[in-house]
Amino acid sequence: MEIVLEPGRAERHYWRDIWIYRELFAILAWRDVAVRYKQTVIGVAWALVQPFLTMLVFTIVFGRVAKLPSEGAAPYPIMVYAGMLPWFLFSSILGGASASLVTNANLIGKVYFPRIIIPSAAGAVALVDFAINFVLLAFLMLWFRFVPSWHLIFLPFFIALAMLASLGPSLLMTAMNVKYRDFRYIIPFVVQFGVYVSPVGFSSSIIPPKWHFWYSLNPVVGVIDGFRWCVLGGQSALYLPGFLLSLGIVAAFLWLGIVYFRRTEKTFADLI
Amino acid sequence: MADDLVIRAEGLGKKYVIGHEAQHERYLALRDVIARGARNAWRMAADMAKGRVVVPGDEVEEFWALKDVSFEVKRGEVLGIVGRNGAGKSTLLKILSRITEPTEGRVTIKGRVASLLEVGTGFHPELTGRENIYLNGAILGMTRAEIKRKFDEIVAFAEIEKFLDTPVKRYSSGMYVRLAFAVAAHLEPEILIVDEVLAVGDAEFQKKCLGKMSEVAMGGRTILFVSHNMAAVQNLCRRTIVLDSGKVVNDASPAAAIPSYLAQAIFYSNDLANRPRPGWARQWIRGARLLDSGGVERNSFALGEEITVEMSFAASAATALPVPGMGVVINHLLRGTVGGINTRMTNQKPKVKSCTAGTFRATIEVPLLQGSYSIDLWLDDGRSDVDVVEDACRFSVEGSDIYGSGQTPYADLGVVFMRCNWEFIQEPSTTAALGAHSFMDH
Numbered sequence: 001m002e003i004v005l006e007p008g009r010a011e012r013h014y015w016r017d018i019w020i021y022r023e024l025f026a027i028l029a030w031r032d033v034a035v036r037y038k039q040t041v042i043g044v045a046w047a048l049v050q051p052f053l054t055m056l057v058f059t060i061v062f063g064r065v066a067k068l069p070s071e072g073a074a075p076y077p078i079m080v081y082a083g084m085l086p087w088f089l090f091s092s093i094l095g096g097a098s099a100s101l102v103t104n105a106n107l108i109g110k111v112y113f114p115r116i117i118i119p120s121a122a123g124a125v126a127l128v129d130f131a132i133n134f135v136l137l138a139f140l141m142l143w144f145r146f147v148p149s150w151h152l153i154f155l156p157f158f159i160a161l162a163m164l165a166s167l168g169p170s171l172l173m174t175a176m177n178v179k180y181r182d183f184r185y186i187i188p189f190v191v192q193f194g195v196y197v198s199p200v201g202f203s204s205s206i207i208p209p210k211w212h213f214w215y216s217l218n219p220v221v222g223v224i225d226g227f228r229w230c231v232l233g234g235q236s237a238l239y240l241p242g243f244l245l246s247l248g249i250v251a252a253f254l255w256l257g258i259v260y261f262r263r264t265e266k267t268f269a270d271l272i
Numbered sequence: 273m274a275d276d277l278v279i280r281a282e283g284l285g286k287k288y289v290i291g292h293e294a295q296h297e298r299y300l301a302l303r304d305v306i307a308r309g310a311r312n313a314w315r316m317a318a319d320m321a322k323g324r325v326v327v328p329g330d331e332v333e334e335f336w337a338l339k340d341v342s343f344e345v346k347r348g349e350v351l352g353i354v355g356r357n358g359a360g361k362s363t364l365l366k367i368l369s370r371i372t373e374p375t376e377g378r379v380t381i382k383g384r385v386a387s388l389l390e391v392g393t394g395f396h397p398e399l400t401g402r403e404n405i406y407l408n409g410a411i412l413g414m415t416r417a418e419i420k421r422k423f424d425e426i427v428a429f430a431e432i433e434k435f436l437d438t439p440v441k442r443y444s445s446g447m448y449v450r451l452a453f454a455v456a457a458h459l460e461p462e463i464l465i466v467d468e469v470l471a472v473g474d475a476e477f478q479k480k481c482l483g484k485m486s487e488v489a490m491g492g493r494t495i496l497f498v499s500h501n502m503a504a505v506q507n508l509c510r511r512t513i514v515l516d517s518g519k520v521v522n523d524a525s526p527a528a529a530i531p532s533y534l535a536q537a538i539f540y541s542n543d544l545a546n547r548p549r550p551g552w553a554r555q556w557i558r559g560a561r562l563l564d565s566g567g568v569e570r571n572s573f574a575l576g577e578e579i580t581v582e583m584s585f586a587a588s589a590a591t592a593l594p595v596p597g598m599g600v601v602i603n604h605l606l607r608g609t610v611g612g613i614n615t616r617m618t619n620q621k622p623k624v625k626s627c628t629a630g631t632f633r634a635t636i637e638v639p640l641l642q643g644s645y646s647i648d649l650w651l652d653d654g655r656s657d658v659d660v661v662e663d664a665c666r667f668s669v670e671g672s673d674i675y676g677s678g679q680t681p682y683a684d685l686g687v688v689f690m691r692c693n694w695e696f697i698q699e700p701s702t703t704a705a706l707g708a709h710s711f712m713d714h
Contacts, residue, residue: 003385005370006378027410031396031403038398038439106551110393111411112370269371270288 014262018114025117029124032096036125047132051088055081058201068202074232075144080201081137082231083224086162087200089130090220091191093163096122097170098187101178105272115265116258119174123163130159137231149233158226161250165219168253171261178264179271199224204239213242219253222246278463278494279345279368283377286338286363286518337363338518341377347462348492350485352509352526354499354533357547357663359515361498365467368496383462383494386413388484393452393551397441401432401451404440408455422458430454457484463494482508500646500663502530503608530606544649544661554591556659557651559584562667563633571665574672575681575689579636583649585659586629595621595654598632604687605644605666614650621654639690642671642683 018025037043055077062068063076070079097119101108104118141148177183195201198220207215215221222243229238338360345351355361366372368379369387394411395404405426409419419426427433430451432443440448466485482504489495489508499505505512505526512529514522522529544557563580564570573579581600587593599614613636615621622630646666651659671680674689681689 003370003381004378005367005374005381007373007375023416024410027407027416031399031407034403035396035398107394107411108371110371110387111413266373269366 021113021117024113025121029121032121032125033128044132047129048136051084051133055084062201068206071203071205071232078140078144078146081140082228083200085133086223086227089126089162090166092126093123093166094170095187096125098173098177099184101174108268108272115268119170148231151230151233155230158230162223164254165223165250168257171257175261175264178268212239216242216245219246219249276346277344278347278382281379282342284338284341284374285376287375288335288337290333290335336518341520343513345494347494350489350495350509352497352505352512354505354512355515360518361515365465365498369465385463386459386461387465388456395440398439400439401436405455412459426454426458464488465496467498502605544664547661553659556585556587557649557661558586560649560664562665572668572670574670575674576639581634584631585651589628592626592628593653594626596630597652597654599650600634601648603646605646607687610687639688640669641681641687641689642669644668
């Protein structure tokens with residue numbers, strides 16, 4: 001095995017290197033998952049408490065108090081929960097990945113590996129939480145005797161979409177956070193803000209039709225609509241132009257995130 | 273590349289960009305301030321957009337940490353890399369271990385490179401010993417299969433069988449170090465990088481590292497060893513590269529190269545705040561001076577003279593030291609550690625409740641032989657060490673007629689001189705003629 005190190009060299013073998021370091025990726029992801037539930041009393045239940053209570057609050061505030069409509073005949077709690085699943089996936093990746101480089105500073109300064117595996121490993125943690133939350137959705141459906149449609153088979157595609165949608169901004173944020181620690185203050189704000197800007201507690205069908213296309217500039221709109229389409233089936237209609245716009249925004253952010261991350265990662269060890 | 277070469281570096285250079293605040297003119301027009309602010313903002317925005325490193329400051333200066341460094345290393349060679357702080361040693365190692373890219377030049381490396389890192393880099397305190405072995409192994413570059421194969425060996429080496437499923441945060445520091453070292457010791461890289469500056473802080477770990485190094489060297493592997501400890505360099509390395517201001521100034525056998533390093537190492541700054549430290553150390557030790565018995569700053573002392581080591585420290589306001597304490601370790605530059613002492617050992621605590629800044633003076637009596645010495649300074653808060661600066665200052669001991677005999681002690685006979693009361697008892701024997709002149713008579 002012969003390695004040549006020279007300016008710009010790592011750039012050319014980028015994707016091959018990531019493949020070589022896949023075991024490290026797996027073990028870092030496993031570490032993040034394991035550490036998350038160490039020394040907690042109720043452990044995994046934490047993953048359930050937050051979305052469950054949020055769902056209750058949203059159902060009461062938006063469904064009962066504001067009397068917003070659900071989608072078709074779907075019970076409001078299921079409609080809310082089907083939107084919260086991708087939202088929590090999106091926001092927990094964003095939160096975890098953005099801080100990840102700085103929290104792993106000691107590794108970055110001392111060992112070589114493609115840096116992109118650190119924010120990506122944060123995605124694995126979010127996926128585990130997502131799986132746990134999904135079980136709760138199944139219970140909700142049993143409780144309300146709600147039968148999902150055959151659209152459910154497309155769910156993996158939308159899960160991947162939710163992850164990609166958050167990976168782009170995450171890479172951008174975490175790379176900038178290495179140099180400008182200001183960015184860590186932005187994330188909690190974005191997450192807090194986003195839950196109201198995105199159709200989490202309500203259905204995007206209440207947006208006036210003439211605005212629906214532009215509403216989809218928020219990439220999470222496409223992701224959440226897609227989830228509801230899968231889970232609620234015929235009760236929810238997927239607005240295609242808006243969805244395609246969301247897809248485009250997701251792709252643009254992903255491209256931007258990867259390009260910026262790759263361009264700056266060479267200097268992480270010097271800055272962190 | 274020739275068959276027996278494992279590393280070839282050609283014209284390596286690494287550039288950093290540092291920013292300065294401009295000297296402010298005495299009369300500063302608002303117009304100038306705005307113009308400069310706009311210029312800087314524009315430059316920073318342009319850099320940010322291009323993904324370049326943004327450097328704050330009015331003037332930007334380029335700084336070459338390494339420049340035009342070329343060398344070759346053969347398989348099985350043990351290469352020492354020495355130089356003053358800031359000479360570029362750590363930058364060179366960072367490039368070789370791929371942590372940072374060179375700005376120019378190229379390196380060709382044959383085989384797997386691994387570094388002996390600071391104790392437990394990548395350990396997670398919440399994870400158990402077993403889990404940390406896998407985590408740390410993967411971080412150091414072992415595959416899962418490799419770790420699995422060596423798992424029992426690692427556990428046996430670290431002697432932690434009973435605590436394998438205990439989180440490492442409950443480990444004693446000794447167990448922690450043993451485990452960290454056990455994992456590192458079972459790496460089998462073709463090229464091993466040891467940066468002693470990174471590994472300081474634990475004498476036991478350091479000793480083990482050196483032991484492991486000689487073992488690895490015996491096995492025909494290549495080692496790059498960075499150290500301030502000339503004794504270790506002389507014992508372990510067959511070849512030594514001396515770096516100064518980012519350039520190779522000497523490349524020869526240790527016996528030939530070390531004197532040139534010692535010669536350039538005379539200049540020493542008293543400002544210790546920015547010296548390299550191990551990861552746990554807080555940057556609280558600020559400065560150090562050596563004083564003679566008259567309170568005059570000196571760097572050369574006569575045999576047997578008292579040396580006063582003065583160390584000032586300043587902790588951050590939020591974290592006052594409950595009982596500040598000082599430690600001093602004296603090292604002979606060629607022969608290693610002479611000894612050390614600290615305030616905990618002698619149970620002498622300053623009479624303060626807690627304080628954030630102060631100056632210690634330690635007046636030390638050691639019968640050091642002629643030679644060059646360095647001092648490591650430690651700062652503790654009454655319970656544990658909070659900062660260390662290795663090689664904080666240096667001094668030399670000059671020969672003098674300490675015995676009043678017209679002779680000086682032999683400088684190459686160890687590190688201390690002795691005082692002695694000789695006695696001679698004559699055996700009653702037939703050679704009675706000897707008894708008349710005991711050799712102690714002058």
